[in-house]
Amino acid sequence: MFAFIFSLIMNLGVYWFSDKLVLAMYRAQPVTEAQAPALYNMAREISQAARIPMPKVYIIPQSAANAFATGRNPSHAAVAVTEGIMNLLSEEELKGVLAHELGHVKNRDILIGSIVAAVAGAIMMLADMARWAAMFGGYSRDRNRNEGGANIISLLAIAILAPIAALLVQMAISRSREYLADETGAKFIRTGAPLAGALRKLEAQAKRSPLQANPQSAHMFIVNPLSGQTLLTLFSTHPPIKNRVERLERLSF
Secondary structure (H helix, E strand, O other), X not given: OHHHHHHHHHHHHHHHOHHHHHHHHOOOEEOOOOOOHHHHHHHHHHHHHHOOOOOEEEEEOOOOOOEEEEOOOHHHOEEEEEHHHHHHOOHHHHHHHHHHHHXXXXXXXXXXXXXXXXXXXXXXXXXXXXXXXXXXXXXXXXXXXXXXXXXXXXXXXXXXXXXXXXXXXXXXXXXXXXXXHHHHHHHHHOOOHHHHHHHHHHHHHHHHOOOOOOHHHHHHEOOOOOOOOOOOHHHOOOOOHHHHHHHHHHOOO
């Protein structure tokens, strides 16, 4: 209970201030309609289709192509795109990307991610407690050595396997939310083709010029900014681009 409450408090703080933290981390600059009329109008059009308040719009001064949405709820949402993605994609493809990001906002994925992170954090803290218990409290004088040895093995197994299990569940949920945001965004603009085309370009670009991203915020981006590195599929925060494109191409409205 202590581990869960402590983890919940930590993640509640991150959830509440997530927009300010991540936008500052990537030096995202707010833009007005006069500064970026096409981008601003696309965000407004999609938010109207999604029936959510108009999000704040930001541009990240990086040549790598990527985007993310943040904010604790639709009323406090922000969408940020890099300069690179604006230069790489066509207007329709960029619209597909914005629709995906506002799909996350509509589906309240920041809240869901925070809850999952709180539970995973509690499990990892419990595993840490189990490791220390195995080191210093495996058995006592009133127990026989065999029983104490079995306790130590059990605690060590928990300490090793529990964090891995928590991480796998967290990554699986993150991937499922990406699929859902793809589908939700496609519904907003009545087609999945623009986002499918954008994802192909973004995947190729990420391999050539990955975004300099913090691994802890990598799950927020539309494509994995760390894809230039070797990652096991099970531990990836994003589903394979090929699978996402195939699903989008099968959608019909």
